[in-house]
Amino acid sequence: MTAPDAPLGLLRPTDSSRSDRVTYVELFFDLVFVLALAQLSAYLFEHQTPLGVLEGAIMVTALWWAWVSTSWVTNWLDPVRMPVRGAVIVLAFLALVMSVSIKDAFGDRAWVFVVAYVAMQLGRTAFIMLATRRHDRDASLDFTRVLIWTAVSSAVWIAGALLPLPLQLPFWVAALGIELVGTLLGFPVPGMGRVELGRWDLSGAHIAERSALFVLIAVGEGLLVTGITFVELETTPQTVVAMVLAFGTAAAMWWIYFDHGERIGAEAMEASDAPGRLARSAYTYVHLLVIGGIVLVSVGDKELLSNPDGQSLSKVATLVGGPLLFLIGTLVFRRLLEGHWIMPQAAGVAAMLAVAAASSLMTPLGTSAASTAVLVAVAAMETAHRMRRNRRRGG
Secondary structure, rough: OOOOOOOOOEEEOOOOOOOOOOHHHHHHHHHHHHHHHHHHHHHHHHHOOOOHHHHHHHHHHHHHHHHHHHHHHHHHHOOOOOOHHHHHHHHHHHHHHHHOOHHOOOOOOOOHHHHHHHHHHHHHHHHHHHHHHOOHHHHHHHHHHHHHHHHHHHHHHHHHHHHOHHHHHHHHHHHHHHHHHHHHOOEEEOOOOOOOHHOOOHHHHHHHHHHHHHHHHHHHHHHHHHHHHHHHOOOOOHHHHHHHHHHHHHHHHHHHHHHHHHHHHHHHHHHOOOOHHHHEEEEEEEHHHHHHHHHHHHHHHHHHOOOOOOHHHHHHHHHHHHHHHHHHHHHHHHHHHHHOOOOOHHHHHHHHHHHHHHHOOOOOOHHHHHHHHHHHHHHHHHHHHHHHHHHHHOO
């Protein structure tokens, strides 16, 4: 579905320099998530148990869902327009409230977290439904369907906050499930049909750039947490090595994602006959694995700095699990974009599994060094492959 050329109302223009550009108010919105990711990694660091992992997974999914849903809205609407800019700033405040409540989201601040999240989801969807009503009725109807599903999931979120902790967890899992399944099915509503993402004419370049910026924020948050942890500790050879490895891991993840994948994403979105479906799969869903992996890497870096001695299952889960999850996410992401498996990243996944299997024979520093080496090797192999391919084309 394409918005009419004139008048556009609050819709993002399709024939100007603003059609694909990420605006400063969107970057302001993203800044709040630096705190959110820092709070999330701190929570996971303090709760390295199966229950803590499940709770962390719920929160990282909720944070990602709040962020990516807002990115879809600013792909439709023009953030330069004052009503849209004001809405984004309000959403940023609600995201801030969510962020400061993360550490007690499964405790005393469950209500704070859920009220902020529900207000964000309902308010944003209602806003875009009303904003598109005059100039794109099909879009407004689509977002009406989304609003109905969001209202159902919001009721489950609120019910979970009312219940004791043992029941809160399954209710919040169910609430997230409703939102994720709704997107997958197209938010079907009896008598109203479902959303047909194939009709959505999106700005692929905008979605790709917004997602890439969030990946960059996540990597930067990891470096921030690592740096703060390092300056609070006594400087020893072990902490220095751990710091160097943390930087090497961050640099390798940046290289793997941005050297080729980010550009391919924008090109694939623009060339797709159904950019809405591709964006849902490659960015809304698969990027959750990428972000989750980066957050887990941050936890592993802090764990290694704080306690570089004594191998444990929780250390292996973060030192190897984070890079492994990141590689799986980028592997599937590239598969969706390019239609084939990227061999350096597939080899990296296999090598990371081998590191996990051999971790009992290594120290935590050795495990971290092996994981970092795998990421660096993946980045080097893919870059070498790209350069050879470019030379052949040039020849």
